[in-house]
Amino acid sequence: MNTYLAGTLWMVGVSIAALAVVVALRRWRRDSGPLVDISVLSAVFSLAGMLFAIVAAFVFIDVWSGAEEARDVTYAEAEAAQLVAWSANGMPEPERAEMVRLSREYLREVVDREWPRQAGVSADEHAHGWQLVQRMHDIATRNAEDAGDAPEVVESLLQARQQRLALAGARIGDATWFALLAGAVLAGLPMFFFPFDRALPQLALTATVASMITLLLFTIQQIERPFAQDRVAPTAYEETLTRITPP
Structure with a gap:
């Protein structure tokens, strides 16, 4: 969808549900009268809303900054793949050509196959990428005397790959989601009990607050994974492909 x-x-669904609760409470309150003092209710509403806003702001900043970290990791990985290809210059043929070919194939594998699915799958499903890294490592180890830094640059590629896949599966955690959801309920609960004389102002306030809280939670859910929703593009890998001459 x-x-x-x-x-x-x-937003519409939560707002409708909240409005239904307001209507039901207003009908019930006709006979029972005001439930709480308006000054106390206003203080509770302000305090709960402020605390929820602080928690949500910290979470939002955390998940937003995750995209910057993920972007830096992609450039580190792409640079490592480029260095792997360049480290093969001192190797004899056909090892040199094979190393360059594997570097290009690895970058193409990341762009064409791993990127579209990495936000929702585990690292185990990227088996071909691991196989390519292993083959590059084997060639680098065999030719360590001719290209002394080759094993080190392959190791740096491996570490960058591991970091990217770890970030791809990163989430904010169940405890944080519990705090957000519980805080949203507590922040919005007082608005149901304000003793408005007219229904329209209370309905407008309720719909606005409910929509805003829902929008915030939905946005956090959509961007909690750094690579979700095309927040980080495979630009680094595509640019690196243009700098590695095919063997």
């Missing part, structure tokens, strides 16, 4: 449509449906 389209992200914009999904977000809109969530």
Whole structure:
């Protein structure tokens, strides 16, 4: 489903549910009168909303900065793949040509196959990429005397790959989600009990607060994985491919 449509449906659905609760409470309150003092309710509403906003802001900043870290990792990995190809210059043929070919194939594997699916799968499903790294490592080890830095640059490629795949599966954690969801409920709960004389202002306030909280939670859920929603493009790998001359 389209992200914009999904977000809109969530906002509308939660707002409708909140409005239904307000209508039910107003009908019940006609006979029982105000439930709490308005000054106390306002203080609770302000405090709960402020605390929730602080928690949500820290979480949002954390998941947003994750994309910057992921972008840096992609450039480090692409640079390592380029250095692997260049480290083969001192190797004899056909090892040199094979090393360059494997470097290009690795970059193409990342762009064409791993990138579209890495946000939602585990690292175990990228088996071909691991095989390419292993073959490069074997060639570098055999030719360590002719290209002394080859094993080190292959190791740097391996580490960058591991870091990227670890970031691809990174999430903010169940405990954080519990804090966000519980905080959202507690922040929005007081608005149901404000003793408005007219229904329209209370309905408008409820719909606005419910929509804003839902939008914030939906956005965090969509961007909690650094590589989700095309937040990080495979630009580094595509640029590196143009700098490695085919053997």
